[in-house]
Amino acid sequence: MPGNTERAPTAKAQHPARALHGALTDFIRIDDANGRFEINKRVFTDPAVFEKERALIFNKCWLYLGHESEIRNPKDFLTRNIGGRSLIFNRDRNSKVHAFENVCTHRGTSLEVRTHDNANVFTCPYHGWVFDGEGVLRDQSSPAGGYDEGFNADGRYNLMPVARLENYRGLYFVNFNPKAVDLVTYLGKSREYLDLIFDQSEDGLEVVGGSQHLVNGGNWKVLTDNLVDAYHGNILHSTYFEFLTSRTLDPKTAATFLGFGGGLGHGHNYWESTFAVGRPIAHWIPAFGEAAKPLIEAKKKELMARFGDERGERIAKTSRNMTIFPNMMIVDNVSISIRTMYPESEDRVHMNIWAMAPKNEPDLLRRVRLDNHLTFTGPAGFAHPDDYEIFERMREGNKTSTLEWQDYSKGMKAEEIEDGDRRKSRSDFLNESQQRAWWTQWDRIIAGAETLEQE
Ligand code: FES
Ligand SMILES: [Fe+2]
Numbered sequence: 001m002p003g004n005t006e007r008a009p010t011a012k013a014q015h016p017a018r019a020l021h022g023a024l025t026d027f028i029r030i031d032d033a034n035g036r037f038e039i040n041k042r043v044f045t046d047p048a049v050f051e052k053e054r055a056l057i058f059n060k061c062w063l064y065l066g067h068e069s070e071i072r073n074p075k076d077f078l079t080r081n082i083g084g085r086s087l088i089f090n091r092d093r094n095s096k097v098h099a100f101e102n103v104c105t106h107r108g109t110s111l112e113v114r115t116h117d118n119a120n121v122f123t124c125p126y127h128g129w130v131f132d133g134e135g136v137l138r139d140q141s142s143p144a145g146g147y148d149e150g151f152n153a154d155g156r157y158n159l160m161p162v163a164r165l166e167n168y169r170g171l172y173f174v175n176f177n178p179k180a181v182d183l184v185t186y187l188g189k190s191r192e193y194l195d196l197i198f199d200q201s202e203d204g205l206e207v208v209g210g211s212q213h214l215v216n217g218g219n220w221k222v223l224t225d226n227l228v229d230a231y232h233g234n235i236l237h238s239t240y241f242e243f244l245t246s247r248t249l250d251p252k253t254a255a256t257f258l259g260f261g262g263g264l265g266h267g268h269n270y271w272e273s274t275f276a277v278g279r280p281i282a283h284w285i286p287a288f289g290e291a292a293k294p295l296i297e298a299k300k301k302e303l304m305a306r307f308g309d310e311r312g313e314r315i316a317k318t319s320r321n322m323t324i325f326p327n328m329m330i331v332d333n334v335s336i337s338i339r340t341m342y343p344e345s346e347d348r349v350h351m352n353i354w355a356m357a358p359k360n361e362p363d364l365l366r367r368v369r370l371d372n373h374l375t376f377t378g379p380a381g382f383a384h385p386d387d388y389e390i391f392e393r394m395r396e397g398n399k400t401s402t403l404e405w406q407d408y409s410k411g412m413k414a415e416e417i418e419d420g421d422r423r424k425s426r427s428d429f430l431n432e433s434q435q436r437a438w439w440t441q442w443d444r445i446i447a448g449a450e451t452l453e454q455e
Contacts, residue, residue: 015390022446026384028439028452029405035413038405041398044219050346056445057326058083059176060452064187064328064340067091067354068170070116075133078116079341081350082174087162088112089172090123092133097167099174100135100159105239111159122159133161162440169198170205171338173328179453186452189424190268193322196315197332199307200281201358205336212353212379216388218395220327220343221442223351226387227329227339227433228321230271231410236390238380241389244277244334247287253277259318262415262426263437264319267325270328272318273431278334279367281358282316288368294364323434325441335373347395353377408432408439 012372017446023030027049029038043049063083070078070089077090079102086102088111103139104111104124112122112133121138122131128141137157154156164175166183168191173183177323180186187194197207216223226232234241234257245253259273278285282300284293304312327341345351355373357366397403411431418424422440425433444450 001199012278015401023443024449025443027446028443032412035409036340037408037412037432037439039439041404041406044222044394044398045346047346050343052446053343054084056448057442060180060445061326062164062166062173062175062324063326064324064338065165065172065174067207067338067356068097068172069204069207069359070165070354071097072206073118075118075120076116077112077119077122077133079112079114083176083342086110087174088159088217089135093120097165097172098133098135099162099165099172101162103160104129105157105159114134129157131159131259135161139233141285143276169194177453181452181454186266187266189266190266190322190324192271193264193272193320194330196318196320197330197336198316199301200336202306202448203359205356207338208355208357208366210400212377214351214353214384214388216349216351216391217347218349218391219346220341220349222321222391223349224329224438225325225329225435226391228261228271228323228438229271229432230273230321230415231258231432232430236386237382239294240376240386243382246283248277250285259429260272260426261429261431262433263423263440264322265421265424266399267423267438267441268323269325269434269437270322271434272320273429274318275333276317277319278316278372279319280335280361280365280372286331287366288313289401293363294366295365323438325438331377334376335369337377345418408435412436 025044049198050259065082065087066080066089067251071091074091074093074095077088079086079088088100088102102111103109104126106124106129109124109126111124120132125144129137130139130141132138134136135158137152142177155318161176162174162176164180168183168187231310234432253276256274257269258277261271263269272331276283277290280296282303284296288296300316303315306312307315321329321331329337329339331337338356339353341351355370359371361369364421375381409432411427415425415427415431415433423437425437428432439448445452
């Protein structure tokens with residue numbers, strides 16, 4: 001039983017027909033007849049569950065590393081902790097992009113401490129081994145010799161590349177499993193939503209310098225849940241929603257808070273809404289200022305010309321949040337941002353947020369966009385203080401209470417499900433179809449029913 005902390009997490013006997021309807025592990029309880037979907041709180045608190053996640057999720061799924069614009073010039077590099085490993089993400093002198101383990105191959109010393117820079121080589125501080133941007137060991141700082149000429153002839157002392165590195169539209173992902181399915185297959189239908197975001201600019205999107213890094217006590221899945229949880233939006237963040245609505249000067253704005261949410265297959269999820277609170281691409285509201293109006297209207301015309309009325313209008317006016325399973329999220333509403341939630345343990349998580357913008361965006365629109373970004377997600381914005389207070393309260397509640405099951409049932413009976421697969425569901429965006437789709441994939445991976453490998 002999930003309440004019994006004596007037992008390691010287990011998978012129930014696997015019945016393929018049941019797999020997509022019932023749960024495979026003891027951590028999820030599904031009652032279709034009564035429209036009930038519940039998660040046991042141990043998934044948020046138990047170190048044994050975290051160990052399973054490390055092995056089956058973070059060592060097997062495609063994990064977001066960074067955007068091409070963060071290493072835009074030859075020899076640019078950055079270091080990042082991804083799925084429990086420190087990595088160097090770099091562009092070599094010939095502009096080829098790499099991801100290496102950030103460790104010296106001599107004795108395993110952590111190699112690079114800078115978060116980002118532009119460098120010809122990476123030098124280990126211990127005995128001075130020097131690696132170039134292609135990861136090749138160039139020098140052992142041993143003028144008196146001591147090494148045979150063929151010491152590294154087979155390249156065994158070169159930096160260790162991650163097993164897989166692939167990108168989709170400039171978004172670089174790594175996978176530590178050499179047998180993993182390719183990234184495009186893994187992304188599947190979520191590409192439709194990524195395209196709605198990355199089609200906003202013909203020149204592409206770029207990360208706007210730096211990132212916000214927040215460290216929080218609590219489980220990483222509380223954060224991934226939260227970002228696609230549209231239900232809490234105008235309740236927890238009521239002040240922000242009142243502020244947003246007031247900026248439009250349109251009393252009918254609240255009536256535009258309509259939309260759908262659900263699963264895009266493989267655990268990826270989304271919500272999409274028509275809420276008309278302004279988008280730098282490409283929906284003007286009075287708060288953006290008169291000077292921004294012609295720029296935004298020109299942008300909308302351009303989108304209509306490139307994609308036709310229906311898709312052009314959808315890109316311009318609808319907003320969306322989405323997750324690439326397990327923990328990469330994109331927010332595309334009053335601004336665009338990418339975020340990741342990498343756990344350090346079952347009780348500590350690092351969230352990074354990168355503001356994105358179209359390359360070559362006019363200065364005025366860039367200012368409007370970044371002002372929107374900071375108003376909501378900045379350190380003093382409306383969102384994080386509210387959400388972080390809740391994360392802390394959930395952590396406290398889960399640690400101390402005897403409440404065992406958490407409820408994710410909202411709208412369960414109303415959702416449409418494709419191919420009998422709850423990971424491809426759709427219902428009102430204020431329901432919890434998107435979370436159920438994500439948890440169904442989590443359940444299947446933890447049970448060993450999804451290998452995420454090529455056939
Ligand atoms: S540990 Fe890096 S050079 Fe010796
Ligand atoms: Fe929130």
